[in-house]
Amino acid sequence: MKFTSRPTAAVLGVALAAAALTGCTETAAGGGAAGGDVASGACDPADVTLVGQVRNESNPYEASWLDGGDAFAEQVGLTQERLTYDGDSTRQQEQISQLLAGDTECLVMNILPNGDSDTPPIVEGAEAAGAYLVTQWNKPADLNVADYDSWLSHITYDGVESGRQIGDALAEAIGGSGGIVALQGILDTGAAKDRFAGLEESLAGNPDVELLDDQTANFSRAEALEVTKTLLTKHGDDIKGIWAANDDMALGALEALQQAGRDDVAVVGIDAVPDALTAIEEGTMTATVSSDGPWQGGIGLAIGYCVATGELAVEDIAADDRAWFAEQFLIQQDNVADFVSPETSEADFACDNLFSRSQGAIS
Amino acid sequence: MTSPAEADTEVVQARRPQPRRGVSLRDAGPPIALVVVFGVFAALSPGFRTLSNVQNVLDAAAVLAVVTIGISFVLMMGSIDLSAPGIMGASAITVALLVANNRNDNDLGFVGIAVAVLLAAGLGCLSGLALVLLKVPSFMATLGVSAVGLGLATLLFAGVQPNIADPMLEGWAVERFLGLAHLTWIALGCVLLGWLVQRYSRLGRYAFAIGGAEEVLALSGVRVAPYKVAVFTLAGAFYGLAGVMVTSQLSAGLVQAGRGYDFSAITAAVVGGTLLTGGRGGILHSTVGVLLVTVLTNGLVQVGVSPYWQGGVQGLIVVAAVAAAVIPQRRRNQVTK
Numbered sequence: 001m002k003f004t005s006r007p008t009a010a011v012l013g014v015a016l017a018a019a020a021l022t023g024c025t026e027t028a029a030g031g032g033a034a035g036g037d038v039a040s041g042a043c044d045p046a047d048v049t050l051v052g053q054v055r056n057e058s059n060p061y062e063a064s065w066l067d068g069g070d071a072f073a074e075q076v077g078l079t080q081e082r083l084t085y086d087g088d089s090t091r092q093q094e095q096i097s098q099l100l101a102g103d104t105e106c107l108v109m110n111i112l113p114n115g116d117s118d119t120p121p122i123v124e125g126a127e128a129a130g131a132y133l134v135t136q137w138n139k140p141a142d143l144n145v146a147d148y149d150s151w152l153s154h155i156t157y158d159g160v161e162s163g164r165q166i167g168d169a170l171a172e173a174i175g176g177s178g179g180i181v182a183l184q185g186i187l188d189t190g191a192a193k194d195r196f197a198g199l200e201e202s203l204a205g206n207p208d209v210e211l212l213d214d215q216t217a218n219f220s221r222a223e224a225l226e227v228t229k230t231l232l233t234k235h236g237d238d239i240k241g242i243w244a245a246n247d248d249m250a251l252g253a254l255e256a257l258q259q260a261g262r263d264d265v266a267v268v269g270i271d272a273v274p275d276a277l278t279a280i281e282e283g284t285m286t287a288t289v290s291s292d293g294p295w296q297g298g299i300g301l302a303i304g305y306c307v308a309t310g311e312l313a314v315e316d317i318a319a320d321d322r323a324w325f326a327e328q329f330l331i332q333q334d335n336v337a338d339f340v341s342p343e344t345s346e347a348d349f350a351c352d353n354l355f356s357r358s359q360g361a362i363s
Numbered sequence: 364m365t366s367p368a369e370a371d372t373e374v375v376q377a378r379r380p381q382p383r384r385g386v387s388l389r390d391a392g393p394p395i396a397l398v399v400v401f402g403v404f405a406a407l408s409p410g411f412r413t414l415s416n417v418q419n420v421l422d423a424a425a426v427l428a429v430v431t432i433g434i435s436f437v438l439m440m441g442s443i444d445l446s447a448p449g450i451m452g453a454s455a456i457t458v459a460l461l462v463a464n465n466r467n468d469n470d471l472g473f474v475g476i477a478v479a480v481l482l483a484a485g486l487g488c489l490s491g492l493a494l495v496l497l498k499v500p501s502f503m504a505t506l507g508v509s510a511v512g513l514g515l516a517t518l519l520f521a522g523v524q525p526n527i528a529d530p531m532l533e534g535w536a537v538e539r540f541l542g543l544a545h546l547t548w549i550a551l552g553c554v555l556l557g558w559l560v561q562r563y564s565r566l567g568r569y570a571f572a573i574g575g576a577e578e579v580l581a582l583s584g585v586r587v588a589p590y591k592v593a594v595f596t597l598a599g600a601f602y603g604l605a606g607v608m609v610t611s612q613l614s615a616g617l618v619q620a621g622r623g624y625d626f627s628a629i630t631a632a633v634v635g636g637t638l639l640t641g642g643r644g645g646i647l648h649s650t651v652g653v654l655l656v657t658v659l660t661n662g663l664v665q666v667g668v669s670p671y672w673q674g675g676v677q678g679l680i681v682v683a684a685v686a687a688a689v690i691p692q693r694r695r696n697q698v699t700k
Contacts, residue, residue: 056517057517057522058516058517058520058522058618060522060523060524063522184670187670187671213664213667214670215664215670216670216673220619220622221613221615221617222609222612222613222617222619222620222622225612225613226423226660227664229419229422229423230416230419230423230660230661230664230665231664233410233413233415233416233419233665234410234416234664234665251613251615252613255536255612255613255614258537259536259537259544259612273524274523274524275524275526275615
């Protein structure tokens with residue numbers, strides 16, 4: 001076995017090295033060649049095709065994202081093609097390939113990649129076809145937007161910041177001292193890690209708040225219900241607050257509290273889903289953070305549209321605006337009314353105002 | 364003439380089936396594992412051995428128990444059923460839209476629940492028909508029906524979460540009788556019903572027989588197909604009820620109400636001794652499996668195992684429990700596939 005496998009390994013190694021080398025050359029060549037196609041940016045506004053793609057419309061946040069895209073499209077007298085891929089990476093790639101196989105000269109895509117690893121093929125495809133691409137939320141850290149001409153911008157949110165914001169709001173709600181428990185998201189996702197790191201920052205700033213327990217409920221309402229019930233029997237009245245890495249889990253925790261007859265526990269989440277906003281209005285939930293879905297749906301198309309029509313040149317987009325953290329909003333009872341029916345404003349999508357919500361480049 | 368007859372009688376007496384040692388051990392394995400796991404957690408964690416936590420474990424087991432009862436009938440038959448997530452989602456959204464809710468003016472109460480369960484039974488029936496008429500393997504047929512159910516749920520969902528306001532349905536999760544939530548009593552009722560069907564009805568006995576030796580049953584003149592469809596329909600109805608129960612717990616109809624329940628139910632059934640080969644185990648076995656899985660989930664949190672370790676530890680214990688349960692079978696020359 002040993003002797004037969006060694007040559008095999010050597011052959012494999014050489015093949016791999018060759019593949020890696022070819023990969024590098026191809027990337028470089030692709031980047032150079034596509035540059036010529038894209039620089040034009042002289043589409044007639046009426047010829048621009050706008051596409052918004054998210055996971056599914058049964059998620060209120062993603063549905064509101066597509067609605068925001070529609071609002072922008074209407075603003076410039078176009079319609080947006082609404083695409084959903086049910087959280088299925090393969091389907092997402094198929095839809096993108098189909099789009100890129102058609103007329104791509106004035107194609108503008110605002111894409112929510114399913115996961116980090118789904119972004120590179122989308123970017124390469126758009127670059128080769130010369131379609132204008134804006135991605136949001138997911139991108140591998142080592143993939144540099146400035147290396148591409150068609151990939152105009154990548155927008156995401158600082159999870160550490162949102163985790164800290166609701167952590168602070170929770171600490172304030174329980175009077176600055178007492179025990180809390182944390183419901184984490186899917187542990188191997190960047191969002192879950194960052195948000196929990198934010199909570200840890202907040203705890204460092206609020207030394208009298210004690211983290212009694214942290215568990216994962218995988219971003220799921222049903223799982224959060226069960227985990228919270230268990231934590232309530234484990235820690236009982238010591239629990240003064242529940243920190244959840246998203247609103248679905250916060251809502252599951254609220255149900256568990258109701259079933260246990262507890263109304264003295266503060267609950268915070270992230271995402272600003274409609275039910276969470278209602279709960280904040282009613283006073284059963286303390287705080288959430290909004291990324292402003294409709295704005296996300298509009299801004300990606302707006303960036304692409306401005307470049308496609310030549311109002312903005314790719315070279316003029318500042319390096320810091322190629323991959324950036326957008327502003328997010330802490331929602332509590334005093335300002336919840338502003339977010340219950342979020343609307344986009346035309347001024348946000350003006351070509352000279354596209355990057356006004358930037359909180360800085362992704363480090 | 365008399366002497367050969369006497370000889371025959373002797374032979375028959377000598378062959379009279381004796382209960383094999385392995386049989387009793389196989390049945391006793393999972394309950395022993397349950398007691399051991401429970402004992403270990405109780406020894407390690409004072410929080411685990413409180414009465415309120417035992418109540419909590421039973422409440423937490425309710426939905427999984429109902430799904431597992433449904434899936435057990437299919438597994439006994441030697442088929443597999445992956446339709447639970449879709450059927451539960453469809454049923455959850457349907458019931459949320461039919462009882463008092465924030466989306467429309469319906470207020471059908473109990474009728475709404477019945478409609479949701481019937482719809483779920485219909486979807487289950489569809490799996491069964493695809494299996495016997497179109498000869499689609501149950502793995503694919505039920506996977507397809509799950510997608511149909513999720514599609515239906517997504518259509519009905521239409522972008523706005525239906526939150527329920529029906530006092531009865533909300534009360535199921537909140538109100539208690541003898542210390543247990545109404546949902547838990549419903550699940551206990553389902554266990555009893557499932558056991559009675561399995562033990563005393565032709566449907567239950569044939570399900571077992573189909574899993575044991577379908578050809579023998581068919582050769583002895585039984586028309587197997589209708590019973591297969593009926594088993595899938597029954598399973599669908601149980602998933603539907605489980606979807607209603609999730610809706611009651613969460614006060615909202617979720618498309619993802621049944622996410623993950625297909626595999627946790629199969630795990631629970633197999634851990635309890637209802638094997639994928641069919642013809643073995645049963646409702647009570649599966650119920651023990653459900654308790655084992657639920658105790659495990661609860662206990663790992665109570666003991667304070669880090670969430671980063673829990674998934675792996677849980678998987679190991681499940682594999683160990685199944686291994687322990689099938690040891691008696693391994694002694695006979697059985698092939699494991």
